[in-house]
Amino acid sequence: MQLGVCYYPEQWPESMWADDARRMIELGITHVRIAEFAWSRMEPRASAYDWTWLDSAIRTLADAGLKIVLGTPTAAPPKWLVDAMPDMLPVRADGTTWNSGSRRHYDICSEAYRRECLRIVEAMAQRYGAHPAIVAWQTDNELGCHETVPSYSKAARARFQAWLARRYETVEHLNARWGTVFWSMTYLSFDTIELPNLTPTDANPVHLLDFRRFMSDEVASFHREQVDVLRRYAPNADMLHNFMGFFTTFDHYRFASNNSIDVAAWDSYPIARTEVIALSDDDKARYARTGHPDVSAFDHDRYRAIGQGRFWVMEQEAGPVNWAPWNPVPAPGMVRLWAYEALAHGAELVSYFRWRQAPFAQEQMHSGLNLPDNTLSPGGREVARAAQEIAQNEALSSLARSRAGSRAQVALVFDYETQWMFEIQRHAKEFDYQTLAFEYYRTLREMGLDVDIVSAHADLSRYRLVVVPSLATLSARFVQTIEASAAQWVIGPRTGSKTTDFAIPAELAPGALQTLLPFKVLEVDSLRPTLQPSTVLDGVSGIALYWREHLETREGVSVVARFDDGWPAIVARKQVRYASAWFDTALHRALLAGAARDAGLPVTYLPQGLRLRRRGDVTFAFNFGANAVEAPAPHGARFVLGQKTLGTADVSAWVDA
Numbered sequence: 001m002q003l004g005v006c007y008y009p010e011q012w013p014e015s016m017w018a019d020d021a022r023r024m025i026e027l028g029i030t031h032v033r034i035a036e037f038a039w040s041r042m043e044p045r046a047s048a049y050d051w052t053w054l055d056s057a058i059r060t061l062a063d064a065g066l067k068i069v070l071g072t073p074t075a076a077p078p079k080w081l082v083d084a085m086p087d088m089l090p091v092r093a094d095g096t097t098w099n100s101g102s103r104r105h106y107d108i109c110s111e112a113y114r115r116e117c118l119r120i121v122e123a124m125a126q127r128y129g130a131h132p133a134i135v136a137w138q139t140d141n142e143l144g145c146h147e148t149v150p151s152y153s154k155a156a157r158a159r160f161q162a163w164l165a166r167r168y169e170t171v172e173h174l175n176a177r178w179g180t181v182f183w184s185m186t187y188l189s190f191d192t193i194e195l196p197n198l199t200p201t202d203a204n205p206v207h208l209l210d211f212r213r214f215m216s217d218e219v220a221s222f223h224r225e226q227v228d229v230l231r232r233y234a235p236n237a238d239m240l241h242n243f244m245g246f247f248t249t250f251d252h253y254r255f256a257s258n259n260s261i262d263v264a265a266w267d268s269y270p271i272a273r274t275e276v277i278a279l280s281d282d283d284k285a286r287y288a289r290t291g292h293p294d295v296s297a298f299d300h301d302r303y304r305a306i307g308q309g310r311f312w313v314m315e316q317e318a319g320p321v322n323w324a325p326w327n328p329v330p331a332p333g334m335v336r337l338w339a340y341e342a343l344a345h346g347a348e349l350v351s352y353f354r355w356r357q358a359p360f361a362q363e364q365m366h367s368g369l370n371l372p373d374n375t376l377s378p379g380g381r382e383v384a385r386a387a388q389e390i391a392q393n394e395a396l397s398s399l400a401r402s403r404a405g406s407r408a409q410v411a412l413v414f415d416y417e418t419q420w421m422f423e424i425q426r427h428a429k430e431f432d433y434q435t436l437a438f439e440y441y442r443t444l445r446e447m448g449l450d451v452d453i454v455s456a457h458a459d460l461s462r463y464r465l466v467v468v469p470s471l472a473t474l475s476a477r478f479v480q481t482i483e484a485s486a487a488q489w490v491i492g493p494r495t496g497s498k499t500t501d502f503a504i505p506a507e508l509a510p511g512a513l514q515t516l517l518p519f520k521v522l523e524v525d526s527l528r529p530t531l532q533p534s535t536v537l538d539g540v541s542g543i544a545l546y547w548r549e550h551l552e553t554r555e556g557v558s559v560v561a562r563f564d565d566g567w568p569a570i571v572a573r574k575q576v577r578y579a580s581a582w583f584d585t586a587l588h589r590a591l592l593a594g595a596a597r598d599a600g601l602p603v604t605y606l607p608q609g610l611r612l613r614r615r616g617d618v619t620f621a622f623n624f625g626a627n628a629v630e631a632p633a634p635h636g637a638r639f640v641l642g643q644k645t646l647g648t649a650d651v652s653a654w655v656d657a
């Protein structure tokens, strides 16, 4: 693992660049990402390029020995371009248009804008594609950020209609599969189909789903078009895009398919993320200065799979940020901890956002490795410490150099379409699939287990426990995978509840799973907070939250636990367990612990705030909690970092005897 930094030479006088580069190297930084918002400096006026400053910045950084990640500037179109083609501005779901004056003010479906993007990308690629110091290219910046996807423009409407025509071939097919006989929605031709916004009540869920699929493809093709140009000029550089945490607007597996990226890079802001996701107020308070212990790990483990083993942290918070409702200063030690956490999860690079805090414009309250007065910030000092420690520690530096991958024996299946379907049809106010997946994930990690987060199409044969928090549509192939598997399986509610056309399957939920688990879902019980069916599993009592299904079981399936009103809570057959509800944490824990034990996995209940992660032969322990805790290192373990007792924000690492 190496260290990097995000740098904006265009925001500082050229006289500072050489010293910046020298200090980066001194700090232990090897990679620097530049240029992703600098379009108006590369092309101050239409077709009047100015490369002199970028030539000089690249030369200065490369001469200092830094490797460069060059960003395409398409997330920040210049004002002259917007004025020349105002139709490129994005249209929101409420029909209003977004203005320029910040960033991401473009419609991803605008063909005219896409042509402009390819023009500037090709100009950059021609000039810099062969530069030996440029080791990677990043397209755009955080596609979909600031809710700029989906788009509701005229261009989006036309491209959506064309997408539908390709998918359904005839409008009669579409009418049949969409069920447009309902509410007189029948279409006579593709070019009369509207976007699914501004309807008095719900649009047809399959219309909404297809729109989300279409938009996901639009994001992927926007990136892909740029990559195709870049690869022609920079065949040896890595191609990447910086994805976001907890972000599901597009299908990242599809995005990453067909070699459209070489490495999955993502942007990690654990404290702000903890503040904005659906966690309890207690958890938000408890982890206000450390970030929730699973929040970064979840995306490390997800993006590792998306990058097929290769992932980078392209932007890592190194102090307070500016975009959450509250932006506390991280507890001392956290910036260092996050570096080790990324190492433990297999990152090849951790790159900090940003080199120096800018005293002007939108992000003036966002920290960097340096303060605006150019002295090292508290976070910058922690990065320096981590860099030094790793360099001087044989066990850690050889791990950082190695390609040692994940040895996780637990897989958690995460599926983007499931997220979209249950967002379109929540049915219970709090039902959020990603939150459910996170709940399972954290419960597994609280038991000391390492987890790989994978797609439903991944090879699952090497895992001993596979957890499927839910999977809206079930293919026959997936059911065969379960059947042929020797692993223990835990399958959550709403699995197999929909067809790919967003309808209820003919055999009812859980669809194709009924061949393995003979039961069907008679009714769905959406639970307001006052409705709390309770059950007991392995001596642990708890309740269902938000969602519960009434199952009718047939011969061959056993009821492992029942609710107080008699409905099955957990059913099982052979190595497969099905949870008919979203349970509270205690029950999820009992459920997963039972499956883990049957899988022969060691279950260690960790003290609050402590997490483990193994890589190669090293086990890391991280304390995100407020109290000092003991790491469960086995007798005779050789500590290569820290010790058995960990205070807040401490890290230790050991090799088993």
Ligand code: GAL
Residues within 6 Å of the ligand: 141, 142, 145, 267, 269, 315, 321, 322, 323, 353, 363, 366
């Ligand atoms: C990211 C973005 C960066 C910067 C950062 C601030 O979302 O990619 O450009 O704005 O957030 O935390």
